[in-house]
Amino acid sequence: MTRIFTGTSNYMFSVGSNRRYWIHLYFFPFVYDTYNMNSVLISNFNPKVGCVMKEFSENVTSNTLIITFAPSNDSFAFLNALEVVSIPNELISDDAITIMPSGNFKGLVTQASETVARVNMGGPTITSKNDTLWQAWFPD
Numbered sequence: 001m002t003r004i005f006t007g008t009s010n011y012m013f014s015v016g017s018n019r020r021y022w023i024h025l026y027f028f029p030f031v032y033d034t035y036n037m038n039s040v041l042i043s044n045f046n047p048k049v050g051c052v053m054k055e056f057s058e059n060v061t062s063n064t065l066i067i068t069f070a071p072s073n074d075s076f077a078f079l080n081a082l083e084v085v086s087i088p089n090e091l092i093s094d095d096a097i098t099i100m101p102s103g104n105f106k107g108l109v110t111q112a113s114e115t116v117a118r119v120n121m122g123g124p125t126i127t128s129k130n131d132t133l134w135q136a137w138f139p140d
Contacts, residue, residue: 002028004035005069005077013065013084020092020109021065023056026081037078051080055115057087085133 003009015021028051029037058065065084071077095106118137120126126137 011067020087022085024083
């Protein structure tokens, strides 16, 4: 079911504290009444025709996760579906090697991130139908 927001709206979830969660936002733009969802910008995100899923990883330090939708003035936001999925804490390493500038970064577990792509290093494409968490993976 599509939700259209003309003002700030919140979704609240009771969750376990000190855990990571994937947040999946699903968008399937269409035209309804005066709402043309094909032309809406959501934080510089313009959904194309067809279903689009945006995935974020968030470290939650309290027992409540609040997701807020805040459309720009004289605009609206929309959402077709929303999922919150627990991630094993071991899945995200706390450190990374940076390229420019070259060095080390510590503190990844406290950062929120957006999944841009999943790469199956040295392997073939894996479709969401063949992955236990329904994720698509692309070959390198």
